[in-house]
Amino acid sequence: MDSDVDTEALTARLKGFEGRTAATGGTGKDPVNLPMIRHWCEAMGDTHPAYTGPDAIAPPTMLQVWTMGGLSGHPARAAAYDELLGLLDAAGFTSVVATDCEQEYPRPLRPGEEVTFDTVVESVSDRKTTRLGTGHFVTTRTELRVGAELVGTHRFRILKYAPARRPSAREPDRPRRPRPVVNRDNAGFWEGVRQGRLLIQRCTACTRPRHPWLPGCNACGGQDWDTVEAVGTGHVHSYVVMHHPRFPAFDPPYAVALIDLAEGVRMLGNVVGVPYDKVRVGLPVRVEFQVCDEELTLPVWRAGEKELTLPDRRAGEEAAG
Known part of the structure; x- marks a missing residue:
């Protein structure tokens, strides 16, 4: 932006989108179903018995799967959200990266249930400067229901930003590779990689190995683990x-x-x-x-x-x- 006044004016306009609808009356393209659950579990290597058989439930972390629009998108998307993104684009924040998500699971979903959803713009941050560049964080909150019952909440946050300019030099540096997300659950894996060791978690209760690293065993639910190289x-x-x-x-x-x-x-x-x-x-x-x-x-x-x-x-x- 050209001046502090412009920045303040833009931020005020962006804040005006908070609470506005981003999607309304959306319906999942498919009911909760066993084939999608099976594909998810195979991809994740999750063999928990709760996700198979006549009384199967859907893995809680599949929550967003039931609302995805696929290549054709969702007609539920509201014009206000596109207007918000367009305003950021026009201000020079043309790049976008997903930063994180948060989910809440009041109860598990079961095969055959039809999921509906509504999404609002929960917050738009003040202007922030990050290693990627300067921009605004946009957080949406999606509430999923079966009938009138709330069955899940999904918060999704993106950063719309203007890429940081690299300092000029005689020979431009090769761009750095993106950094992996290191957190308290997987820090041990990345420390092992730094040392030239490939470490795998192993549940101390059932001895099952697992990757990626998780806080608990997806086979027996045990919370204690060690590692094997x-x-x-x-x-x-x-x-x-x-x-x-x-x-x-x-x-x-x-x-x-x-x-x-x-x-x-x-x-x-x-x-x-x-x-x-x-x-x-x-x-x-x-x-x-x-x-x-x-x-x-x-x-x-x-x-x-x-x-x-x-x-x-x-x-x-x-x-x-």
Whole structure:
């Protein structure tokens, strides 16, 4: 913005959208159903028995699934929300990133139930400066119902921002890779990666391994856990080749795969060592730790080389070090 007066005037206009409708009278495109529950549980590796059988319930974290509009969108979306986003675009905040969401589950959903929803703009922040750039956080609140009964609340927050300008230099720096979200639940995993170790959670009650890291066991509900170091070998379970969009820190096309680890969990990561068009389901891979910059190390999956056991890998590291 050109001046403090303009900034204040824009913020006042943005605040005027708080409490306005973003979507009204929406209806889920499908009732709660067992096939979608099964697909979700398979993708998440969640084998809890509550989600199968004649008395199955939907996993609570599927809440947003029942309101998604798909490629065609939802007719329930209100003009006020598009007006809000248009106002931010016109002010120069043309980039957008999802920052976080919060959900509440008054009761579980069951197959056959029809979900309806209404969404309001809960808040628009004052102008904020972040590492990405300067902009405004927009939070919407969606209330989901079965009949008149409230069955879930979903808050979703985005940042509409103007990208920060990089300082000029003789040779422009390569853009940094996006940072992973590190929180109290997964900090141990990322510390292990920094040390060149692939750590997997293991429930101390039922000994089931799990990934991604969670505060409790999705098999038995146990709250206590320890870790095991993965050997680091596996094979490609499924994959996609990314062509678009072209983010500055990436060099498409490249392959991103879901890897079946020898320990019985699955993990996402880039496949390296072979051309992207040679990646196939079942391709053997082993972990490699890619140092992106002084702050970020990522696990990637190298194909086309002999798989190493953990003792082999340790011996190689010692010889190299």
